[in-house]
Amino acid sequence: MKRSPTPRPGIYDLYWYFASERQAAFERRVANQAAPWTEDPILQEYKFCNVYRAADRVSQYLIRHVAYHEESCSPEDRLFQIVAFRTFSKIETWRTLRQLLGHYPTLDDLASGAFTEALNQTKQLNGGLYTGAFILCATNAYGQSAKHLNHVELFRHMFLHDDLAGQLLRATSLKEVYVLLHGYPLMGDFMSYQTSIDLNYSSLLDFSENEFTQAGPGSLRGIKKCFTDLGDYSPEDVILWMVDRQGDEFERLGLPFGGLWGRPLHAIDCQGLFCETDKYCREAVPELASARKRIKARFSVAHEPMTLFFPPKWNVNAALPDGPVLGSAPASMQTTLF
Structure with missing residues (x-):
């Protein structure tokens, strides 16, 4: 026992x-x-x-305006949108991206370079892309000098090369979602868990939040x-x-x-x-x-x-x-x- x-x-x-x-x-x-x-x-x-x-507030925005927005898009596009939004976790970044693109970012935008260009413009206009709420891996894992460009390459790796969206749609547990995300560069323990929860807010995944968890740094301090x-x-x-x-x-x-x-x-x-x-x-x-x-x-x-x-x-x-x-x-x- x-x-x-x-x-x-x-x-x-x-x-x-x-x-x-x-x-x-x-x-x-x-x-x-x-x-x-x-x-x-x-x-x-x-x-x-x-x-x-x-x-x-940021989760509220994600739920209403990303996971459940009413603009027509494929399930694969929506999963990409959720992952991309949580990576930056900054509402102003998302609003400016949508304004510049004229629609929610899609995998076609990611493939054509339109997403990258809009992100570059957003950084110039807003002065920053990321929130300070999460500590993100900031290595140049994909050989890019700017953090956001490494994240663009991460998204391309995930969604264009590996069809991560298809794998997520076939997942059978919250832990499997976490493991899929955690297998990529720049996706640490806590970020993979937070993103898994965000994906599970959507209508595309439906696993119990009590099935799997991951303690973050602050949580570990509180437990101690x-x-x-x-x-x-x-x-x-x-x-x-x-x-x-x-x-x-x-x-x-x-x-x-x-x-x-x-x-x-x-x-x-x-x-x-x-x-x-x-x-x-x-x-x-x-x-x-x-x-x-x-x-x-x-x-x-x-x-x-x-x-x-x-x-x-x-x-x-x-x-x-x-x-x-x-x-x-x-x-x-x-x-x-x-």
């Missing part, structure tokens, strides 16, 4: 407290209540991602803070252990948590919560040292409205409030509503 992880007293409970209070703040903001949306001074002062990854010993569990086992225990732990601690309009936490969310708990502990428990000692980004209220939309197969959209959410973060920020 496997030895279970040993929670660190107090810190393990902070994980569940953070999930409850951060989600409550999100719900109050969605309801267009007046700020502040929480009485927690740390949550008031610093910027934290949403409890549910799919609720963050929340547990004194992992027993016989891997970090990925611990994430799935949290998925299984969520109902009991919220009840044990008397913490309200209704999920995402009834949708419970999934592995991608529990993985992200470890990262956010690590950040929260830098202020709440500074004596619990780690490689990072402070939270860099502070919270500030912005006012660009956004209408929430989740993958229709989740069956939560009918329960969403009508109209836009006011006071959400600008498109350049990676968090959605906080």
